[in-house]
Amino acid sequence: MSEKVIEIKDVSFYYKEDSNASLNHVNLQVKEGEVVVLCGESGCGKSTIIRLINGLIPFYYEGQLEGRVKVWGRLTQEGDIYDLGCRVSTVFQHPRSQFFCVDVRSELAFGAENLKFDKDEIIKRIEHASRELKFEHLLGRTMFQLSGGEKQKIACASVSITDNPIVVLDEPSSNLDMHAVTELKAMIQYWKQKGKTVVIAEHRLQYLKEIADRFVYMKLGKIVREFSSVEIQKLPAKELMSMGLRNLSYDELEIQNYNEAKTFMRIHDFIFQYKGSKKLSLSIDELDIPKASVIAIIGRNGAGKSTFVRCLCGLEKKAKGLLEDSNVMLKAKKRLNNSFLVMQDVNRQLFTESVEEEIILSMYEGKNDLLEEILKEFDLYEYRKQHPMSLSGGQKQRVAVASAIASARDYIIFDEPTSGLDYFHMQQVADCVKKLQEKDKTIFLITHDIELVYSCCNYVLQIENGMVKELYQLNGKNESRLRNFFRAI
Numbered sequence: 001m002s003e004k005v006i007e008i009k010d011v012s013f014y015y016k017e018d019s020n021a022s023l024n025h026v027n028l029q030v031k032e033g034e035v036v037v038l039c040g041e042s043g044c045g046k047s048t049i050i051r052l053i054n055g056l057i058p059f060y061y062e063g064q065l066e067g068r069v070k071v072w073g074r075l076t077q078e079g080d081i082y083d084l085g086c087r088v089s090t091v092f093q094h095p096r097s098q099f100f101c102v103d104v105r106s107e108l109a110f111g112a113e114n115l116k117f118d119k120d121e122i123i124k125r126i127e128h129a130s131r132e133l134k135f136e137h138l139l140g141r142t143m144f145q146l147s148g149g150e151k152q153k154i155a156c157a158s159v160s161i162t163d164n165p166i167v168v169l170d171e172p173s174s175n176l177d178m179h180a181v182t183e184l185k186a187m188i189q190y191w192k193q194k195g196k197t198v199v200i201a202e203h204r205l206q207y208l209k210e211i212a213d214r215f216v217y218m219k220l221g222k223i224v225r226e227f228s229s230v231e232i233q234k235l236p237a238k239e240l241m242s243m244g245l246r247n248l249s250y251d252e253l254e255i256q257n258y259n260e261a262k263t264f265m266r267i268h269d270f271i272f273q274y275k276g277s278k279k280l281s282l283s284i285d286e287l288d289i290p291k292a293s294v295i296a297i298i299g300r301n302g303a304g305k306s307t308f309v310r311c312l313c314g315l316e317k318k319a320k321g322l323l324e325d326s327n328v329m330l331k332a333k334k335r336l337n338n339s340f341l342v343m344q345d346v347n348r349q350l351f352t353e354s355v356e357e358e359i360i361l362s363m364y365e366g367k368n369d370l371l372e373e374i375l376k377e378f379d380l381y382e383y384r385k386q387h388p389m390s391l392s393g394g395q396k397q398r399v400a401v402a403s404a405i406a407s408a409r410d411y412i413i414f415d416e417p418t419s420g421l422d423y424f425h426m427q428q429v430a431d432c433v434k435k436l437q438e439k440d441k442t443i444f445l446i447t448h449d450i451e452l453v454y455s456c457c458n459y460v461l462q463i464e465n466g467m468v469k470e471l472y473q474l475n476g477k478n479e480s481r482l483r484n485f486f487r488a489i
Contacts, residue, residue: 005166005197006030006053011067012221013048013057015390022048024221025067030199032165035192037208038201040218041244041422042394046201048221050170052076053199055084071166086115089159091152093171093393093420103142104154111162125161133157133187145276148344149180149301156187167191169200171393173207174419175344177301177448178486181207203422209233209248217243244422250450250486255474257434257458261290265442270321272311282307282319282466289461289471291325292440294433296447296457296474298485304466305446306344309413312444313339340409344416344446346400350388355380355399358388362403370406378402378428393420401429405436412436413444418452430455450486 008028014021023045030036038046051057052069059081069076072087089111092098101107105126112122130136135153138146146154152172159167173181185207191198192211202208205215215227227235237252247253267289272282282304289295297305311319314336323330330338340362343349352358359374375381378398383391388399397420404412414433418426426449433443433456447453453460453474460482462469472478 003032004029005032005072006199007068007070008049008052009068009070011052011065011069013052013066014064016062018063018386018390021221022063023052026221026223028216028223030197032197033192033195034214035188035198035208035212036200037205037212037215038199038218039203039205039215039245040224042203042398042420042425043392044218045221046218047170047392050090050168050199050201053166053168054088054090055079055081085164087164088166088168089162089164091155091159091167091169091172093174098155099143099151101143104138104140104146107143107154108158108161111158115162122161125163129157129160132190133160133183145274147302148175149177152176152180153183156184160187160190165195166197166199169198169202171201171203171420173202173204175301175416175448177299180301181448185211203246203420205232205246206248206250217245219243241423244424246423246426247451250483253451253454255476255479256430256455257294257437258475259293259437259458260473261293261459263291264288265291265323265325267312268322268324270308270311270319272307272316272319272321274307280466282311284308284321284468287468287471289442290459290473291442292437293459294437294443294445294457295459295461296445296453297461297463298447298453298482299463299469303463305463306415307466308463309341309415309444309446313341313411313413315341335411338409339411339413340404340407341413342400342404342415342417344419346396347389349400350396353387354385355388355391356384358399359403359406362407374402374406377432379425394422394425397421398425398428401432405432409441411442411444413446415446416448417445418447418449423451426452427455450482453482 008026011023011026012021013023038049040046051061053071055076058065058077076084099107100110108126109122130139135157138150173184176184188198189211209229212229215232216223217225233248237247267284267287270282270284271280274281299305310316314332323335350358352361356371359371375384380398380402388396401417417429430452436443445457458474460474461471472481
């Protein structure tokens with residue numbers, strides 16, 4: 001019988017300045033070698049459990065903690081963070097937040113050095129991990145040269161190098177393309193084969209359905225139900241959706257937005273090259289873009305999707321190119337004034353002391369009467385006085401999306417707007433995006449979320465190696481092209 005390596009007994013937790021319990025009398029046991037998935041709506045308490053296991057609660061997050069948390073038989077509240085660090089490794093939703101070094105090799109060595117590994121052993125482990133996990137080509141790069149998916153791979157590799165017996169992951173697939181998700185799946189399988197205990201807080205369940213031992217469904221800070229892998233796969237799609245869970249199969253998805261564009265705008269000679277790069281990061285001679293449309297921008301991590309939209313909205317000042325809209329040539333400065341960009345890591349664009357102030361910040365003067373409507377539309381009204389940084393990852397995402405909608409700009413650009421969101425709030429974003437389209441806004445969605453594409457997009461733009469591979473209307477005739485993309489990679 002496997003040893004219980006994680007024991008959470010009658011635990012309740014209140015974050016500082018939050019009257020609602022993030023966890024409410026939770027009991028959970030995880031055996032050695034188990035792969036356990038925590039699932040449920042955004043804000044249900046998944047990330048809080050992850051923080052209990054790795055010691056971020058109580059050592060870094062202030063609040064009221066009741067009950068007991070044991071890791072390998074030791075109370076986390078009575079130990080220290082270093083001791084837990086020798087047993088538990090963490091991969092965060094946004095790996096940038098856990099990096100400390102400039103180059104890849106140094107970052108890979110960082111955790112092992114803190115655990116006092118011998119230098120030769122560290123080098124040996126880095127070389128072994130790079131071969132085993134197929135990232136040798138990244139070893140000579142700086143962290144700034146990596147895509148979101150590549151950063152996630154390095155974060156996972158660091159875990160393998162330290163070789164701790166417990167691994168916890170918080171929404172690890174949220175910013176990954178399907179190829180990177182496949183690699184993440186292989187990584188988790190590798191850990192499972194080595195006998196590691198793995199706990200994952202996740203919305204995208206499809207890639208985990210065959211390797212997880214248990215799915216723990218949470219709601220409002222409580223564990224409501226538990227499923228084996230076989231049991232959860234038997235649940236009908238409608239039942240999963242009613243629970244706020246994502247689809248386990250993409251075969252039942254249906255296109256929701258068939259609107260065909262009546263007018264187009266054209267980009268001319270878009271060229272951009274990052275400093276230090278030997279090749280062009282973006283090269284598009286001409287492209288007709290459908291107006292008043294929702295355009296999904298798809299492609300592998302590192303393909304140039306984010307670079308394209310940054311140039312499009314005028315953020316990259318050294319980029320060359322013009323946007324022709326209604327026979328008017330718009331330079332970068334004009335495009336910047338007409339665009340609103342929701343970043344992939346929303347923590348980088350939350351500036352104020354409360355949710356309502358954050359949304360007001362993006363509004364034009366005299367539009368504050370819309371504030372209450374927007375807050376309610378995104379289930380943010382009860383959090384309006386809270387500091388944005390006190391919210392869950394999914395709730396922060398909703399604040400950023402709500403701010404974009406409140407801005408009333410002509411071009412709205414979302415970089416992974418549904419990362420970390422459950423089914424309900426993904427659908428909520430999709431509905432709001434379609435409302436924007438009805439107001440003749442042109443919306444660009446950089447996304448790896450096929451459910452979002454089906455829910456609100458009517459065009460698909462695929463970028464590969466900084467160039468446009470294809471642009472097509474999403475309809476019955478072209479649907480197979482989208483499915484093949486997500487299946488092929």
